[in-house]
Amino acid sequence: MSDENQASTDTNTSWPTLAIAERRVLGIMVEKAKTTPDVYPMSLNSMMTGSNQKSNRDPLLNLTEEDIENTLAALQPRGYVTRIHGGRVERWRHNLYDLWSVNKIELAIVTELLLRGPQTEGELRQRASRMEPIDDLDALRAALKPLAERKFVLFLGPEGRRGTLITHGFHAPKEVEMLKSQARVEDTLAAAPAVSSSSGQLAELESDLQEAKQEIAALRTQMQQVQETLQYTKQQLQILKDSLGG
Template sequence: MHSESARPEDNTQSSPVRWRPLSKVERRVAGVLIEKAKTTPSNYPLTLNAVVTACNQKSNRDPVMHLDEETALAALESLAADGAVGIVQGAGRVEKYRHYFYDWLGVTKVELSVIAELLLRGPQTLGELRSRVSRMDKIADLGEMEQLVEGLIGKGLVRYLRSTGRAKIVADLLYSTEELERLEAKYGADSAVSRSEDSGVRPPSTQASVVGQLQERIEAQAREIESLKADVAYLFRELGLKRPEHEATDTQ
């Protein structure tokens, strides 16, 4: 499930890194190619139809998209022009698509899984990332997850949108400048509040901004709860234990 054919793992740093910001559709297409290469290698490379189906699936996607073949093809061709995607001939001369993101980004096997999850779901907490990345490459604990993120920060590929408190928020840097600024404004809204609480001084703010900051905290806590539920479900599966029916229903 986690193997990828023709993966020159030892050569990840041999080629110059040449990544650029990606559009929303390119992000989804890129995430899909990486994901499917890892989770369903027997069906990889992907046909255009398979790419579209995977882009539009409802599970493991945020937001859910409704791409057509023309839109997906344009993104594939754009990525291919920059060397991130390759086109191969499948059975019956059907064109199929594979990725070259290891060399394009200059990352390792597990690092690419982290990038894939960020491309498919957007900014996430460390706990969310660990549980979700583990479906492609197992992450032992949050400590290992944090080390991976720090390594990607060093490569200029990810950053913390929120680096304090219990729910650190991680985002990749393959967004456009405008989109990244929007995310920074959204997820970094509690930074000033955290600093002011430490100093005992509350910054001036409108009622709307306070409500927005509280809402961000509630959403972060909700994400953390979902991540913990996923961790528990993973442990039950690993240990071969059967969960109580009401708990199994709650995690779905």
């Protein structure tokens, strides 16, 4: 299905995990296609520049051209991207409308989450609107509903509650666990001023916060190790594939 204005009603229990560099490359390809179509399809250099820019990105990255090449080599066999032949400069385009069966607004929402990570509804509406107009929060929620049903987006707290963070559905399970823990800590900190210091609850709250912070630190270390192992494995698979003439 190639119509960008249509969305499939298919459901999926989960989506394959995307490495951080893969999220960034796919995100900037969609972003540039929508905001600066004159540079799309994209060259390796423009993808590197877009991936490493300081605005509208979280986390900040410092990918090399080789990193971009390796990422594209991992994405292409899975159908995410296509190389465009014929020009003096190698260029690439994404296949996400066909691969995911999403419409323009839905893809803009997922792209914004790929580029900047967890956000509130208000932040997401404002930021995604630079790619596709989203009139108000009701329009955003109408688009989020099918995305959540198909696991493209995840709510890190109670859905519909003011300030609840939303993220994309391409995290590793450990990463989701870390994000939910971090969201719980932020919720607790937001509620902390309402706790009476004379009630004995403050000491318990501080203990819970310390425990949560330690848990987040441990999960971040684990996620970094997972990402490094995944990247190394992909590189080794590519080397093996090249040696076999594939």
